[in-house]
Amino acid sequence: MTIKGLLTSTTYHLRAHSTATTEAVSGDYTFSTQAAPDSAGPIVANIVSTPNINNGTDTNYGNIFGNNTLTTTHSVQLPSDLSQNTTYHYRIRTSDALGNLTVSADNTVQTSVNPVDTIEPVISEVSISSPSVTTITASWTTDENSTSYVAYSLDGTTFVEQGSATLTQNHSVTVVGLVPNTDYELQIKSSDAMGNVATDDNAGANYTQRTHNIDGESVVITWITDISADSQVEYGTDANYGTKIVLEEDNISHSVTVKSLIPGATYHFRVHSIAQTEGVSSDHFFTTLPPPDATAPIISGIVSSGISDVAATITWNTNKNTDSIVHFGKNENYTRIAGDKNASANTHSVSLGDLDPSTTYHYQIEARDEFGNVSLSADQTFTTLVDSVALSISNVEVLATTQTNAVISWDTNKDSSTRIIYGKDHDLTSSNETLLFGKNHYITISSLEKGTQYYYKVVSVDAVGNVEESAEESFISGVDPSLDHPPLETITFEDENPSVLTDTAAVISFSTDQIANCFVKYGVTSGSDNYTYTPVAEKANTFNKTHAIALTGMLFSTKHYYMVTCQDNLTTPSTVVSSEKDFTTLEKKYTQSEITGLDDLAPTITNVKVSNVNGENAV
Numbered sequence: 001m002t003i004k005g006l007l008t009s010t011t012y013h014l015r016a017h018s019t020a021t022t023e024a025v026s027g028d029y030t031f032s033t034q035a036a037p038d039s040a041g042p043i044v045a046n047i048v049s050t051p052n053i054n055n056g057t058d059t060n061y062g063n064i065f066g067n068n069t070l071t072t073t074h075s076v077q078l079p080s081d082l083s084q085n086t087t088y089h090y091r092i093r094t095s096d097a098l099g100n101l102t103v104s105a106d107n108t109v110q111t112s113v114n115p116v117d118t119i120e121p122v123i124s125e126v127s128i129s130s131p132s133v134t135t136i137t138a139s140w141t142t143d144e145n146s147t148s149y150v151a152y153s154l155d156g157t158t159f160v161e162q163g164s165a166t167l168t169q170n171h172s173v174t175v176v177g178l179v180p181n182t183d184y185e186l187q188i189k190s191s192d193a194m195g196n197v198a199t200d201d202n203a204g205a206n207y208t209q210r211t212h213n214i215d216g217e218s219v220v221i222t223w224i225t226d227i228s229a230d231s232q233v234e235y236g237t238d239a240n241y242g243t244k245i246v247l248e249e250d251n252i253s254h255s256v257t258v259k260s261l262i263p264g265a266t267y268h269f270r271v272h273s274i275a276q277t278e279g280v281s282s283d284h285f286f287t288t289l290p291p292p293d294a295t296a297p298i299i300s301g302i303v304s305s306g307i308s309d310v311a312a313t314i315t316w317n318t319n320k321n322t323d324s325i326v327h328f329g330k331n332e333n334y335t336r337i338a339g340d341k342n343a344s345a346n347t348h349s350v351s352l353g354d355l356d357p358s359t360t361y362h363y364q365i366e367a368r369d370e371f372g373n374v375s376l377s378a379d380q381t382f383t384t385l386v387d388s389v390a391l392s393i394s395n396v397e398v399l400a401t402t403q404t405n406a407v408i409s410w411d412t413n414k415d416s417s418t419r420i421i422y423g424k425d426h427d428l429t430s431s432n433e434t435l436l437f438g439k440n441h442y443i444t445i446s447s448l449e450k451g452t453q454y455y456y457k458v459v460s461v462d463a464v465g466n467v468e469e470s471a472e473e474s475f476i477s478g479v480d481p482s483l484d485h486p487p488l489e490t491i492t493f494e495d496e497n498p499s500v501l502t503d504t505a506a507v508i509s510f511s512t513d514q515i516a517n518c519f520v521k522y523g524v525t526s527g528s529d530n531y532t533y534t535p536v537a538e539k540a541n542t543f544n545k546t547h548a549i550a551l552t553g554m555l556f557s558t559k560h561y562y563m564v565t566c567q568d569n570l571t572t573p574s575t576v577v578s579s580e581k582d583f584t585t586l587e588k589k590y591t592q593s594e595i596t597g598l599d600d601l602a603p604t605i606t607n608v609k610v611s612n613v614n615g616e617n618a619v
Contacts, residue, residue: 086110086145136175217260217288218258231246264289268285309358310353360382406477409442418460419459428456453474494510508551517542559584
């Protein structure tokens with residue numbers, strides 16, 4: 001018999017009955033039911049970032065890591081291929097011995113940055129949106145997670161920043177609270193988790209944008225909330241408002257465009273933002289512009305005054321505020337422009353400078369009002385005066401010389417040409433000039449002869465043909481370093497001279513105070529005119545300070561006389577002749593090569609005969 005419907009974990013008593021003709025009853029028995037089977041999943045608690053099991057860069061996860069070990073304390077090491085400075089999503093999955101599964105809620109962890117990272121983010125794909133009346137939006141990307149900031153400035157020197165410290169690779173910042181109809185300079189900035197800051201200033205030029213002006217029919221209202229919320233604006237011609245605009249998208253920076261307004265009217269408004277609770281601003285107001293002015297300015301009272309040889313002043317009036325621009329030139333093409341495009345006045349004065357003397361100039365006035373309406377005057381003319389300042393030359397200087405070149409510089413008191421005349425005498429028959437036209441002049445002359453004196457004058461001509469030349473100056477071109485020494489003056493003989501002496505040869509050793517080439521004249525009779533030996537000279541074009549000249553083929557045991565003559569290598573050489581000196585060669589020496597040994601024996605007389613004897617003679 002099967003008994004059903006029992007309670008789990010309960011002790012029961014039972015006895016059995018069987019009936020046939022009579023009834024039999026058993027004794028008392030007991031049994032206990034088992035505990036109910038485990039169908040509840042494990043409880044996951046104390047979740048930390050280390051024991052990741054199911055993870056990925058978003059809530060799709062995509063990776064599972066772990067093991068099948070049954071324990072109540074878990075730790076899972078993720079692979080080491082995670083990206084640095086990246087947010088990862090993870091959830092914990094645990095199952096007990098019966099297969100009951102529990103999955104935790106989503107969690108996130110931020111991997112750290114390489115501690116040795118010193119490389120700033122790379123900013124690219126910068127885009128600056130068309131500005132509104134009070135906002136400008138910039139977007140860009142970086143090659144690593146980094147912050148998002150836009151620095152903005154009115155003058156390009158003092159910057160204020162708006163943005164977010166959230167690390168991301170895709171950036172968008174809307175700068176709010178700007179002044180309508182105003183030029184701004186922008187820079188893009190991002191810093192990574194290690195504090196490496198990248199700034200994109202558009203190659204030093206900054207990004208420039210101009211906010212829109214408040215017009216007569218629309219306005220942009222901007223504000224910031226401390227958390228993401230929707231954007232609502234109430235507005236109307238009084239504090240009762242009456243019209244409401246709602247943008248349901250949640251943001252921290254809010255911008256709402258109000259359109260179809262009445263030109264020249266004052267409006268009240270307040271803003272609402274709702275997140276968990278609603279925030280409401282106080283009452284504000286703005287006034288739309290009147291209908292745009294489409295009438296061009298009227299230019300009158302044009303006068304050219306203060307005219308000199310190089311300058312003039314143009315004055316005029318307009319019937320309303322405009323900028324102040326003058327187009328001018330030597331004909332009606334007006335190749336130059338002067339004035340202030342940011343001016344706003346009805347009386348105007350513009351100075352024109354850097355003009356040529358005695359020249360007729362054409363000019364035309366341009367007047368543009370704040371609505372872009374433009375007027376141009378008829379062509380006007382004036383003539384500058386004759387040049388009243390004489391051209392003068394100063395600070396003439398030889399900057400450098402070499403053996404073949406020289407560089408000359410000078411200054412003039414006004415713009416003029418650059419020319420030099422020069423020569424080896426005062427005729428100055430050579431010249432050189434350049435296209436340089438200015439106040440500071442320099443010119444190079446080349447193909448000079450080395451070590452030569454040159455005379456020169458510098459010449460300049462101004463724009464109206466006035467010619468000025470300097471006084472005559474001179475310079476000496478560079479010389480060969482080997483020629484850069486004083487003239488030869490002295491010959492000094494060695495203390496023991498000749499330094500080498502034999503029966504037929506001698507070496508004459510001496511020095512000179514400058515490099516020189518020398519020769520020796522010698523003979524057996526005193527007086528150089530009586531010398532009969534061929535002079536012995538050093539190798540041609542060889543110049544030294546120490547000398548040794550060998551004399552050979554002389555008579556033995558004979559007194560010889562000699563004189564040394566030396567000449568230096570200067571362009572105009574200097575020659576020095578020594579006093580006469582003498583020496584005596586040694587006795588004749590026979591060598592073994594001549595008689596196989598020295599002759600130490602007296603001669604032997606043999607074959608003596610007498611013949612042809614007469615009374616007085618005999619042979």
